[in-house]
Amino acid sequence: MRGRDASASILRALRAADGFVSGENLSHELGVSRTAVWKHVKNLRDEGYGIDSRPNLGYRLQSEPDLLRPEEVLAVLTTRSFGRRMHYVRQTVSTNDLAREMALAGAPEGSIAVAEEQKSGRGRLARAWSSPKGGIWFSIVLRPKLPPSDLPKIMLASSVAVAEALKSLGAESSIKWPNDVLIGGKKVAGILSEMTSEPDRMDFVIVGIGINANASLSDFPHPLRSRITTLARELGGPIERNEFLAAVLARFELWYGKLIRGEWTDVGRRWKEMSQTIGSRVAITTVAGTVKGKAVDLDSHGALVVETQTGVVTVSSGDVQELRSG
Ligand code: BTN
Numbered sequence: 001m002r003g004r005d006a007s008a009s010i011l012r013a014l015r016a017a018d019g020f021v022s023g024e025n026l027s028h029e030l031g032v033s034r035t036a037v038w039k040h041v042k043n044l045r046d047e048g049y050g051i052d053s054r055p056n057l058g059y060r061l062q063s064e065p066d067l068l069r070p071e072e073v074l075a076v077l078t079t080r081s082f083g084r085r086m087h088y089v090r091q092t093v094s095t096n097d098l099a100r101e102m103a104l105a106g107a108p109e110g111s112i113a114v115a116e117e118q119k120s121g122r123g124r125l126a127r128a129w130s131s132p133k134g135g136i137w138f139s140i141v142l143r144p145k146l147p148p149s150d151l152p153k154i155m156l157a158s159s160v161a162v163a164e165a166l167k168s169l170g171a172e173s174s175i176k177w178p179n180d181v182l183i184g185g186k187k188v189a190g191i192l193s194e195m196t197s198e199p200d201r202m203d204f205v206i207v208g209i210g211i212n213a214n215a216s217l218s219d220f221p222h223p224l225r226s227r228i229t230t231l232a233r234e235l236g237g238p239i240e241r242n243e244f245l246a247a248v249l250a251r252f253e254l255w256y257g258k259l260i261r262g263e264w265t266d267v268g269r270r271w272k273e274m275s276q277t278i279g280s281r282v283a284i285t286t287v288a289g290t291v292k293g294k295a296v297d298l299d300s301h302g303a304l305v306v307e308t309q310t311g312v313v314t315v316s317s318g319d320v321q322e323l324r325s326g
Contacts, residue, residue, distance in 0.1 A: 014061035022058035081110035099139035134215035139208040152302035161252035177277035186229035286318035
């Protein structure tokens with residue numbers, strides 16, 4: 001039995017037991033030596049599991065850390081391919097970099113990179129993305145057979161997935177164009193997509209999703225604290241991150257599947273239902289300048305359609321500020 005499998009089996013046995021499980025029983029059930037059992041217990045303790053051990057009695061599980069262990073995510077995953085291959089690390093620079101390496105090495109569509117903490121997380125428009133422990137920081141490898149101009153659609157589908165997963169937890173959120181997910185006007189999740197493409201087709205896309213789940217506001221830099229929120233704060237306590245990650249993946253697989261099948265209209269309609277930007281007066285900072293007007297629709301590529309004083313403009317990338325009407 002491989003190391004991680006053995007640790008997972010020990011964990012399962014300890015969870016199922018009502019009290020102590022003897023080292024002998026564990027070694028028998030798993031078909032490994034008692035020394036190996038002891039080593040796996042030590043590894044689990046190093047990962048933060050509270051495991052009591054008593055001579056003649058064996059081991060007993062006392063507490064579990066809040067970790068996104070692949071075994072636990074897989075146990076609740078309902079997808080066909082999204083998240084089925086998972087590269088999990090405690091800490092990394094950015095999961096988008098990990099996922100990119102995976103994609104370059106041939107990882108199939110739906111593979112994900114997950115980290116408990118990012119040291120140099122990236123946000124949209126070359127901003128830093130603070131990623132302390134307790135959040136959900138992950139990136140998914142996609143290989144869509146779509147033209148590069150369809151990238152915004154993928155981003156919109158991913159924000160719908162996050163907003164719908166939040167809804168399933170009882171948290172009402174709204175999407176600010178293109179894909180900031182907010183609760184009560186404060187950002188709880190963000191999405192960064194990075195594409196490698198040929199002129200006429202995408203090679204692969206990395207969609208990086210960051211969700212301020214169980215991290216505490218004090219774990220974020222001061223200037224951010226008034227603008228963001230966390231799920232633990234909004235829901236009155238920590239969430240099951242494994243289940244939430246699985247829920248986001250399930251929603252994303254569904255909406256991405258629709259896109260791939262050419263059902264963009266459904267995706268766009270759902271995004272518009274969940275978005276607070278449509279119908280708002282906006283000022284969008286783009287590389288070409290600021291566009292001011294009323295956001296009225298999405299176009300057939302997922303770009304935002306804005307009615308300005310001088311006519312209708314479509315914007316595919318930028319930073320939106322929603323202005324008070326009037
Ligand atoms: C934004 O709103 O600016 C986008 C934030 C995207 C953050 C996620 S966290 C996982 C992945 N890795 C990164 O470095 N960024 C994305």
